[in-house]
Amino acid sequence: MSKNFNVPPPETKYCILTFPSPRVLLITINRPKQLNALNLPAHFELDGVFNWYNKEPELWVAIITGVGNKAFCVGQDLKSEFTSNEKGSSSNDDDDSILKNFPKSGFGGISRRVDSLKPVIAAVNGFAIGGGMEITLACDIVVAAKNSIFSLPEVKRGIVAVNGGLTRLVRFIGYQRTCELAFTGRNISAEECKEIGLVNKIVPTYKDVVPAALKIASEIIENSPDAIKFSKQGILYSLESPSLTEAERKHLTSDIAKKFYNQDNFKEGMLSFKEKRSPKWKNSKL
Numbered sequence: 221m222s223k224n225f226n227v228p229p230p231e232t233k234y235c236i237l238t239f240p241s242p243r244v245l246l247i248t249i250n251r252p253k254q255l256n257a258l259n260l261p262a263h264f265e266l267d268g269v270f271n272w273y274n275k276e277p278e279l280w281v282a283i284i285t286g287v288g289n290k291a292f293c294v295g296q297d298l299k300s301e302f303t304s305n306e307k308g309s310s311s312n313d314d315d316d317s318i319l320k321n322f323p324k325s326g327f328g329g330i331s332r333r334v335d336s337l338k339p340v341i342a343a344v345n346g347f348a349i350g351g352g353m354e355i356t357l358a359c360d361i362v363v364a365a366k367n368s369i370f371s372l373p374e375v376k377r378g379i380v381a382v383n384g385g386l387t388r389l390v391r392f393i394g395y396q397r398t399c400e401l402a403f404t405g406r407n408i409s410a411e412e413c414k415e416i417g418l419v420n421k422i423v424p425t426y427k428d429v430v431p432a433a434l435k436i437a438s439e440i441i442e443n444s445p446d447a448i449k450f451s452k453q454g455i456l457y458s459l460e461s462p463s464l465t466e467a468e469r470k471h472l473t474s475d476i477a478k479k480f481y482n483q484d485n486f487k488e489g490m491l492s493f494k495e496k497r498s499p500k501w502k503n504s505k506l
Contacts, residue, residue: 244281283430341436485499
């Protein structure tokens with residue numbers, strides 16, 4: 221499959237890239253000794269991976285998980301931060317904020333990313349702590365092992381979840397719930413996350429998360445990649461816009477909207493319905 225890529229996959233040191241089924245990218249954070257905590261270079265590496273994924277037409281769905289049976293990602297590698305001068309190739313050199321050493325896309329190259337219209341599924345195989353939880357909040361669908369633990373414990377260390385987690389969380393679960401979780405830094409079980417809408421599906425063990433995510437991915441790629449992108453754009457506009465009317469206006473007047481009905485996949489969808497057959501989708505050109 222890699223021979224069909226427009227550009228080869230980026231070289232990686234802190235994560236493993238595999239292609240478990242056609243059109244699906246599996247990103248596995250690979251820092252088991254650090255419970256998959258990320259150092260600064262890892263953020264930029266993942267930023268590059270997601271940039272590549274978003275531009276590569278052969279890939280329709282991405283899944284992100286962590287190596288091992290303990291942790292998805294336990295956030296920033298604070299030990300590395302305090303004991304080394306490691307830095308990523310910062311894209312924020314003109315930024316004097318506390319986020320200047322991170323890529324503009326945020327923690328793990330995704331937590332503050334707002335330009336991705338392709339689906340990303342989190343396969344949470346254990347602890348999703350701090351920035352690790354911020355990654356899951358930036359994903360479109362979340363599958364979690366039953367024993368997974370989520371939390372934003374930054375206040376316990378005198379810091380704050382500033383990589384998009386708080387702003388997303390308040391939109392997802394409301395003001396009071398967000399305040400409780402942010403102010404206490406307490407652990408949240410996978411079951412509670414499902415109850416409040418932060419997890420879509422719970423599976424028995426860490427071994428089951430990737431297969432479950434792949435099953436969802438297989439259902440997604442049965443559909444038009446153009447329609448998926450256009451749908452996600454509308455959902456994102458509804459999160460970012462101050463009113464439903466404004467969100468609808470942006471969605472229906474976007475560049476994608478202007479191109480959507482002239483694409484091969486739109487025509488194929490209508491034709492396959494008329495001919496009573498399964499559609500044969502092409503890579504998106506949107």
